Amino acid sequence: MVSTKITNQKIANIFSEIALYLHAEEVPFKPQAYEIAAENILALEEELSVSYQKCGKKCIDEIPGIGKSMADKIVEIVQTGKLKYFDQLKKKYPFEMLELTNIQDVGPKTALTLYKKLKIKTVDDLQNAAEKNSISKIPGMGTKTQRNILRGIQFLKSSSGRRIIHKVLPLAQNIAKKLQTVPGVTHVDIAGSLRRRKESIGDIDLLATTSNPKQLIKTFVSLPEVEKVLEQGNEKAMVRYTFGMQGDLLILKPSEYGAALLHFTGSREHNILLRELAINKKMKLSEHGLVHEKKIIAAKTEKQVYTALGLQEIPPEVRIGADEIKLAQKHKIPELIPYNSLKGDLQVQTDWSDGDSSIEEMALVAKTFGLSYFAVTDHTKSLTITNGLNEKRLLEQGKAIDKLDKKLKNFRVLKSTECDIKKDGSLDLSDRALETLDVVSVSVHSNRNMEKKEMTQRILRAMKHPLVHILFHPSGRIVNVRDGYNVDMDKIIKAAKEYKVALEVNGSERLDLHEKYIRQAIELGVKLVISSDAHAPKHFVNLDFGIGQARRGWATKADVLNTKTVDEFLKAIKK
DNA sequence: GCCGTTTTCGGCCCGACTGTTTTCAGTCG
Structure with a gap:
């Protein structure tokens, strides 16, 4: 029997939640494996229940990031609608891990601590506890954490998750345009999933170079579109916008702009593969550049970094962490249709x-x-x-x-x-x-x-x-x-x-x-x-x-x- | 738990910022 009611979203949620529990338990490496599997499942167009009906476990095993163990688990979910391993975890930790970690600044370890100390199971429990001032009494947490959690809950309840790119891109372009006029600014670029042209967008990532970082950060956090400042450092700020989304501004050295653009464009999976490739070549890749024997060998442009890794430059739209890197190694990435090329x-x-x-x-x-x-x-x-x-x-x-x-x-x-x-x-x-x-x-x-x-x-x-x-x-x-x-x-x-x-x-x-x-x-x-x-x-x-x-x-x-x-x-x- | 132009075993991405601490853990992207 195959249940077609089991959607990929549901399976991905189960895997994401497993990852969080394992993370809270400080199990090494497995959480990442479950996270990656969940991401890859979400990117599928076809429902897994359909793939399974078509060609059985083989089709599922072929999905990147899914091996024998997870393929078995998917088959179990598709066939029975349940997963024993997950049910056992839920029994051990009967709280809403996925919902709680959706709150800004609440991760798996915080959620686990909240459950252990205060028996907090749901977002509503957490809100009540914070309003009663109970959170600040937990060791390691204070009044600021408590306040941030309350703000996070408020935001979660008022925002509607990811939005379609058609709505978000014009807003981001408008903010970028304003920042470009700040004295000292040389570059403002949109990065993240917007640059990759994903169909739905969770937040707005902006990158900039300037001779006066202090001024730019100050202007950014004072924009009329900014409702609340969540983080403000020397090279980075994070805000919540009045239109119900969050966004970052990162200030970069011109000499490291390419490496940073690469890093903040993602996707996460694409970056992980690039870094692994770097390690294989006895190098290290970060947002500051590609480093070999403590010397930066590529950082200024994205192309330089790709070239130094032995790759063809990969367009942002296909940086998803699938087969694009292997094809770039063989220089088999085609010239994609340029923007503005329609007649x-x-x-x-x-x-x-x-x-x-x-x-x-x-x-x-x-x-x-x-x-x-x-x-x-x-x-x-x-x-x-x-x-x-x-x-x-x-x-x-x-x-x-x-x-x-x-x-x-x-x-x-x-x-x-x-x-x-x-x-x-x-x-x-x-x-x-x-x-x-x-x-x-x-x-x-x-x-x-x-x-x-x-x-x-x-x-x-x-x-x-x-x-x-x-x-x-x-x-x-x-x-x-x-x-x-x-x-x-x-x-x-x-x-x-x-x-x-x-x-x-x-x-x-x-x-x-x-x-x-x-x-x-x-x-x-x-x-x-x-x-x-x-x-x-x-x-x-x-x-x-x-x-x-x-x-x-x-x-x-x-x-x-x-x-x-x-x-x-x-x-x-x-x- | 996954994966393989170095591998079927032994690896597994990196750094900024915050809050609560006196050196670091947790979160995030």
Whole structure:
């Protein structure tokens, strides 16, 4: 029996909690092993319960950081919904380790002490104890610790965890911009998961160089965006922002900037692998540089550090601690698609359906984003809520586009559609109407809860349609909102190859495809398009997030059809 | 508990900051 209710998140949580208990017990090395396993499980796109059904323990054992012992444990969880080893630990330590250590400044050892001394089991217990002044009486803890714990609980209750990159990046850029104007400052850069373009962001890491560190730290902690200062040293400060996130500012020596940028960009797993590689070469890597026999041999730029380690420079977006280092050793990291390299946008909604603006308004703004063409892809009639187009209105729109196209200079508007894939896999518009278009794109919007087999068949049928060029948001997920449809993505990718249908990398908050499938599609030779899914002029920034996502999936310029000029693009999609 | 261009045994990432202490433990990134 396999329980599909066991999610990867749940398994990762169990492993993380085991790591914390082992850490509290001061067991050497095992905690890190469980932590790494938990991280790697979270990065998986496919549910482990599904992988196990597909090919048993073998598939699980192949996951990096998971060996025989943990594979057995995962199988036990997937089969029974429980893990005996974990239950024993919970019996021994019946307190909410994971929740308690979520509080800033509370780690596994503090949580254990709190349980032993005051029988604290939950965050609420801890809050009560702190409010009664009991924490400060524990040896090794004082009034400041007690106060910090209370603040941490308050923050935890008011914040909502990781946020989507679309919301966080503009905030970070704005703060960085302000710091750049402080006298003496030479560099301010965004590091951490923002620089790696992760889909969701936990905190904001900023790095800077300046001739006047004191002044910069002082300005930083006094910014109007800063609600509370959590740490303030000579080269580092940590704050809580008014928008409910935390952030660091680190001040660095210009001579060590590359090593520090590398360190604070992460990921943690990537850094660990780099340091292990350094040790193998009788060197030591830290944020201060790569050191050999007490002499710094590389530190100024990231490239210098990678080169000194015998590696090709690795782009931030793929620094996840998987196979990127091995490929960099063989100099097999491809040149990823550059930012700002798109010439067109293949998904744009206008006021003909649920967009805010006219085709012309959208076109004028698109030009300012460096585009020379886009496809108008209003919804179709099944989606009545969006005022979707029927055949008649589509033809009218075509005429309007012809007229506009003559008027616009250096910009081409393509006739297109986001044609709804109906429940049975047929399309929402007649072939005759579709034949009038330059590009036909299709996607699923209704009946999202179909069984996997039916949903897969439905999408495959639409892809097989001879007039279809592009499949939009192939998995149906929206980051932090909902998971994708139940669909066999392997089959979709193979069909994309067979029927010559491009897959969309949607740059909106969908960020759909997932990077794993982007990489898989590319390896099979499937072509991609990156689009903004703009419903308003300001949404063209989504193209940038789409490129970030594509880079995370190892896409090159050649893999992405809308890096081409409009004529080349139209030629490339021809069947 | 994982892993292997040095290895199937014997290794396992590094440093700043804070709070509570008189030299360090815990947390964090």
